[in-house]
Amino acid sequence: MKVISPTGERVDLMTINVGPSHPATHGTLRIFAALDGETIAACATEIGYLHRGFEKMVEQGTYSQVLPYTDRLNYCSAMMNNIGFCKAVEKMFAITVPERCVTIRIILSELSRIIDHMVCVCTNLVDLGALTNFWYFFNVREQVYVIWEKLCGARLTNTVTRIGGMYRDVYPGFVDDVRGVLLKIETAVGEVRGLIEHNKIFIDRTKDVCVVSASDAISWGWTGPCLRASGVDRDLRKDEPYYGYETYNFDTVIGTSGDTFDRIMVRIYEMIESVSIVRQGLDRLKPGPINSPDARVSLPSRERVYHDMEALINSFKLVYEGVRPAPGTCYDATEAANGELGYLIVSDGGTNPYRVKVRPPCFTQFAAYGDMLTGAMLADVAASLGSINIIAGELDR
Amino acid sequence: MMVKKSNVPDGPMLPGLSLDQIVTVLAEKFTVVRDASDQWGLTLVAPAEKLRDIMRFLRDEPTLQFAMLLDVVGVDYLAYPGHRGERYAVLYPMKSLTFRHRVTIKVTVDEDACVVPSIHELFRSADWAERETWDQYGIIFAGHPNLKRLLNHHEFVGHPLRKDYPCQKRQKLSINDQMLDQLEARLRARGYTILDHGESHAGTPITDASSVPSLGTVKAGDKL
Amino acid sequence: MTYKNVPAAPAAPEIDLGSSFVTTRLDAVVNWGRRNSLWPFPFGTACCAIEFMGVVSSVFDVSRFGAELVRFSPRQADLMIIAGTVTYKQAPVLRRIYEQMCEPRWVIAAGACASSGGFYDCYCTVPGVDEIIPVDIYIAGCPPRPEAFLEAIVQLQNKIDKESIREQKTVGI
Numbered sequence: 001m002k003v004i005s006p007t008g009e010r011v012d013l014m015t016i017n018v019g020p021s022h023p024a025t026h027g028t029l030r031i032f033a034a035l036d037g038e039t040i041a042a043c044a045t046e047i048g049y050l051h052r053g054f055e056k057m058v059e060q061g062t063y064s065q066v067l068p069y070t071d072r073l074n075y076c077s078a079m080m081n082n083i084g085f086c087k088a089v090e091k092m093f094a095i096t097v098p099e100r101c102v103t104i105r106i107i108l109s110e111l112s113r114i115i116d117h118m119v120c121v122c123t124n125l126v127d128l129g130a131l132t133n134f135w136y137f138f139n140v141r142e143q144v145y146v147i148w149e150k151l152c153g154a155r156l157t158n159t160v161t162r163i164g165g166m167y168r169d170v171y172p173g174f175v176d177d178v179r180g181v182l183l184k185i186e187t188a189v190g191e192v193r194g195l196i197e198h199n200k201i202f203i204d205r206t207k208d209v210c211v212v213s214a215s216d217a218i219s220w221g222w223t224g225p226c227l228r229a230s231g232v233d234r235d236l237r238k239d240e241p242y243y244g245y246e247t248y249n250f251d252t253v254i255g256t257s258g259d260t261f262d263r264i265m266v267r268i269y270e271m272i273e274s275v276s277i278v279r280q281g282l283d284r285l286k287p288g289p290i291n292s293p294d295a296r297v298s299l300p301s302r303e304r305v306y307h308d309m310e311a312l313i314n315s316f317k318l319v320y321e322g323v324r325p326a327p328g329t330c331y332d333a334t335e336a337a338n339g340e341l342g343y344l345i346v347s348d349g350g351t352n353p354y355r356v357k358v359r360p361p362c363f364t365q366f367a368a369y370g371d372m373l374t375g376a377m378l379a380d381v382a383a384s385l386g387s388i389n390i391i392a393g394e395l396d397r
Numbered sequence: 398m399m400v401k402k403s404n405v406p407d408g409p410m411l412p413g414l415s416l417d418q419i420v421t422v423l424a425e426k427f428t429v430v431r432d433a434s435d436q437w438g439l440t441l442v443a444p445a446e447k448l449r450d451i452m453r454f455l456r457d458e459p460t461l462q463f464a465m466l467l468d469v470v471g472v473d474y475l476a477y478p479g480h481r482g483e484r485y486a487v488l489y490p491m492k493s494l495t496f497r498h499r500v501t502i503k504v505t506v507d508e509d510a511c512v513v514p515s516i517h518e519l520f521r522s523a524d525w526a527e528r529e530t531w532d533q534y535g536i537i538f539a540g541h542p543n544l545k546r547l548l549n550h551h552e553f554v555g556h557p558l559r560k561d562y563p564c565q566k567r568q569k570l571s572i573n574d575q576m577l578d579q580l581e582a583r584l585r586a587r588g589y590t591i592l593d594h595g596e597s598h599a600g601t602p603i604t605d606a607s608s609v610p611s612l613g614t615v616k617a618g619d620k621l
Numbered sequence: 622m623t624y625k626n627v628p629a630a631p632a633a634p635e636i637d638l639g640s641s642f643v644t645t646r647l648d649a650v651v652n653w654g655r656r657n658s659l660w661p662f663p664f665g666t667a668c669c670a671i672e673f674m675g676v677v678s679s680v681f682d683v684s685r686f687g688a689e690l691v692r693f694s695p696r697q698a699d700l701m702i703i704a705g706t707v708t709y710k711q712a713p714v715l716r717r718i719y720e721q722m723c724e725p726r727w728v729i730a731a732g733a734c735a736s737s738g739g740f741y742d743c744y745c746t747v748p749g750v751d752e753i754i755p756v757d758i759y760i761a762g763c764p765p766r767p768e769a770f771l772e773a774i775v776q777l778q779n780k781i782d783k784e785s786i787r788e789q790k791t792v793g794i
Contacts, residue, residue, distance in 0.1 A: 001591065001593060002591075002592040002593040003584060003589045003590060003591050003592055003593075004589065004590040004592060005588075005589055006587065006588030006589060010592070013584075015577070015580065020711060020714055021664060021714055021715075021718055022693070023693040027665075027666065027667075027670075028666050028711055030576075032576045032577075032579075032580055033580075034580055034584060041584060041587065041589065042580060042583035042584045042586075042587055042589070043580070043583070044576050044579040044580045044582075044583055046574070046576060047547065047548065048546070048547055048548040048549060048550065048708075048710050049666070049708060049710050049711045049714070050666055050667055050705070050706060050708060050711070051548040051549065051708055051710065051745050052667075052706050052708065052734075052741040052743070052745060052746055053557070053564075053741055053743035053744060053745050053746065055533070055558055056557060056558060056564050056743050056744065057564070057740075057741060057742075057743050059564075060564060068740070069740075071668075072667065072668055075667065075668035075671060076671060091437055092437065094437075119671065119674075123674075134678070135678060135679050138674065138675065138678035138679070138680075139678065139679055139680060141675070142675065142678065142680040145675075155672070155675075155764075155766065156668055156671060156672060156764050157668060157763060157764065214405040215403055215404055215405050216521075218404045218405060218464050218465055218494065219404065219464075219520060219521045219522070220521045220522055221465055221466055221467060221468075221520065221521070221522025223465075231405075232405060232406065232494065233406075233409075234406070234410070234494055238410075239410045239497060240497060326436065327434065328434040328435055328436050328437070329432070329434050329435045329440060329472075329488070329501075330435065330436075330437045330438070331438060331490050331499075331501060332437075333467075340467065342467060342468065342490065344468070344470050344488065344490060346472055348476075348477050348478055349478070350478075354472075354476075354477060355470075355472050355473075357468065357470040359467055359468040359490070363525065363526075364522050364525075367521075367522065367524060367525040368521070370583070374583075374587065392666065392667065393667050393668065396548055397548075548745075549710070549744075549745065550709055550710040557743075557744045557745070562744070563744075564742070564743050564744065565742055565743060565744065566744050567709065567744055567745070567746075567748075568709065568744065569709055569712070570709045570710055570712060570713060571713070572713055573710070573713050573714065
């Protein structure tokens with residue numbers, strides 16, 4: 001493409017597609033760049049290659065049938081999506097889940113956050129050429145997967161929560177298993193930090209690459225680790241705490257410059273903070289019920305169903321129709337691994353959700369990516385794209 | 398530059414206004430009505446022609462400072478039992494980073510005109526979110542620089558999240574969008590002058606209902 | 622030390638060629654080479670790609686089967702593993718990449734979405750990747766366990782064993 005550059009010279013730009021099938025694009029994204037040598041003069045991005053119709057599909061089934069679809073949004077930390085959706089529906093019913101359920105949800109959330117950050121960091125480092133970290137982190141992920149499998153039968157797409165509680169209580173031995181895996185997580189994070197934190201190649205490739213200022217990040221609607229890396233100290237767990245996060249002792253990790261280095265290191269330090277939260281959660285785990293006793297969402301016990309007419313009808317209606325929240329519009333958000341994961345649910349009082357809109361955190365981050373890349377070099381695509389943690393399942397829904 | 402004042406919060410989050418106080422602050426300047434359908438938070442129904450002013454006020458007013466637009470959500474009330482009023486609505490959940498309060502602005506959209514002013518200059522997060530709402534619902538955002546398909550492919554006809562679009566109606570794609578026009582627009586915005594276009598699929602940005610292309614909009618009652 | 626009753630080595634060493642030849646069939650040796658050196662092209666789109674990353678990692682170790690070298694260029698790979706949902710937007714891309722692969726080439730459709738569209742029965746997903754390209758092995762699961770991936774590779778290897786280089790492989794494209 002022949003152009004005249006802003007400085008007045010005639011340049012022949014080369015147009016190149018990065019994606020939608022590309023090892024560095026972690027999913028199906030497309031960056032259509034015009035290159036002036038190695039520098040990207042401008043680029044246009046395209047998404048939708050994994051648009052699977054989440055929002056249309058969930059209108060076809062009941063509220064409980066939405067849960068498997070939510071797993072596949074951010075599939076690296078599937079439990080956080082489950083918890084986010086259940087929390088939104090429970091808000092519509094105005095019920096609080098029992099304390100044991102809350103603590104378990106926090107433990108599972110933070111462990112999911114850790115494994116999500118692990119995937120983000122290690123695949124980003126693979127793009128930079130640091131392959132060893134991939135093995136270190138994936139070994140630990142496998143051990144967390146063993147725990148997930150013992151807990152609910154599935155490694156990746158867990159669907160572990162139910163509206164009003166959990167699928168089932170944790171298995172005996174869960175606490176010891178999690179304590180064991182936390183030690184392995186700490187070891188792996190230490191090893192990876194040792195490999196990259198003071199590594200000149202890593203620093204040169206990521207320092208001052210694709211800098212996003214705090215003001216731009218807020219205007220673009222960034223949340224989560226990417227916003228915190230730009231220096232904005234906002235975390236839903238601290239600002240609008242839910243599930244008792246205000247009683248946990250942890251720090252939010254704030255970056256300084258908003259470059260790729262900060263975005264990656266913020267995630268690594270957040271893993272350490274999450275380990276601390278999980279330990280505190282395990283310490284305060286007490287025996288108790290796991291599901292809310294509210295008859296609108298939870299099945300009554302079998303003994304009551306066999307002897308009591310109302311319980312039988314309640315059980316029948318819940319199994320055949322599912323839950324029915326009050327009609328209205330409700331927005332609720334949790335601090336997922338990538339940022340604020342919001343669900344806006346419109347209910348018409350019936351058994352099927354009328355509208356479920358997911359507010360994916362990485363949507364706003366990739367919307368900014370075209371502007372982030374302008375003026376950067378082609379090699380910076382590999383470095384910076386991983387740092388904003390695009391999960392295509394969440395981006396395209 | 399988009400934001401005149403700095404939108405970066407300094408210091409910890411301060412307690413926000415109560416929901417009634419937010420309504421009071423807004424009601425002094427604009428006619429907003431509290432939406433009864435949101436029993437769990439604050440949703441305010443605002444007139445579409447005042448949307449830009451309301452959004453600017455929400456963002457810049459010192460007691461409110463709703464610095465972040467989280468999302469642009471379209472809703473189609475065609476199948477909603479007992480719904481009276483316009484067919485579509487667009488919801489704008491917003492949050493403040495300075496104060497601990499949130500609000501959702503709701504704009505009802507007429508089925509025939511189907512136009513809402515775009516707020517992409519006020520909040521850059523509206524850029525893609527409005528594109529997605531156009532893609533899924535067919536609601537035109539007047540003034541949007543690049544109102545094109547975002548999630549569905551460029552040969553898709555219709556707006557799939559509308560209630561009268563059958564869920565299983567598949568549409569094949571023959572060849573991917575070249576995107577040369579979007580790239581050239583970005584180059585021009587950076588000061589480049591294009592001499593040789595190459596293969597360019599001209600795509601006109603849609604700014605009002607009269608320039609809507611003949612393909613692509615499905616209305617209620619259309620046979621699909 | 623000398624051992625008794627062991628014949629001495631011949632004075633003039635004549636190279637004994639007899640034991641350095643192996644007799645086989647052409648098909649057997651070609652298939653042996655192909656099955657044990659499958660180079661996957663992971664066409665990973667969604668969640669199954671994360672499980673594929675687990676297959677490649679140390680715990681499940683696909684390199685035991687010779688398929689360790691993932692090559693992200695279709696020209697350098699012979700096994701395309703479609704891991705994840707393919708949408709109609711992605712379909713021309715998939716088709717083009719498949720056409721760029723050189724023969725011999727095989728395709729594994731990993732997961733429910735690639736095999737049949739999964740539970741996304743809606744306007745945007747391709748109901749099974751075999752609408753677009755020919756598939757050799759389907760893996761069920763959502764996502765399939767890494768052992769299922771390995772079983773698929775083993776089944777593909779058994780399938781390759783039965784091939785012959787005299788057959789025309791290309792289905793009319």
